Amino acid sequence: MSGTHSLDLRERVIEAWRQGKGKSVIARRFMLGYATVRRYIARFEASESVHARPHGGGAPRKVDATGEALLRQLVNEHPDATDEELARQYSQRAEDSISHATVNRVLHRMGLTRKNVTARRGGRQRGRRNADLEVRAGHAPGGGRRAGRGG
Incomplete structure (x- = not known):
């Protein structure tokens, strides 16, 4: 996993999808995986946002x-x-x-x-x-x- 993609890229994916481009075409055009494009679109449909989700946290320190x-x-x-x-x-x-x-x-x-x-x-x-x-x-x-x- 390479980390989060830029907000600009996410917005361009959603814009291409709104213009009627297929998910496979979008994935090839922006050199993304099909599942990534599908996730971005699903997140946008659910929340009207293309922002990355916040970091999940992590384990607390063992030594306080x-x-x-x-x-x-x-x-x-x-x-x-x-x-x-x-x-x-x-x-x-x-x-x-x-x-x-x-x-x-x-x-x-x-x-x-x-x-x-x-x-x-x-x-x-x-x-x-x-x-x-x-x-x-x-x-x-x-x-x-x-x-x-x-x-």
């Missing part, structure tokens, strides 16, 4: 503001925890299970990114990945750039 506060607290308590560990801890405290992917999306939406800290000479131990929490300057919560992609 209270959940975000809990997740922020967990990250502050365990800054080196993986997403899987944070999801497990969140599930224990909130009595609602979430996936590691949800944890990652929520942290990104909150503007919290995790930075890998590499082992340095005389410094940290090698082995387990160590992640520190930071709020990157210039990255607003829910911004267009995703952590770890591009430059």
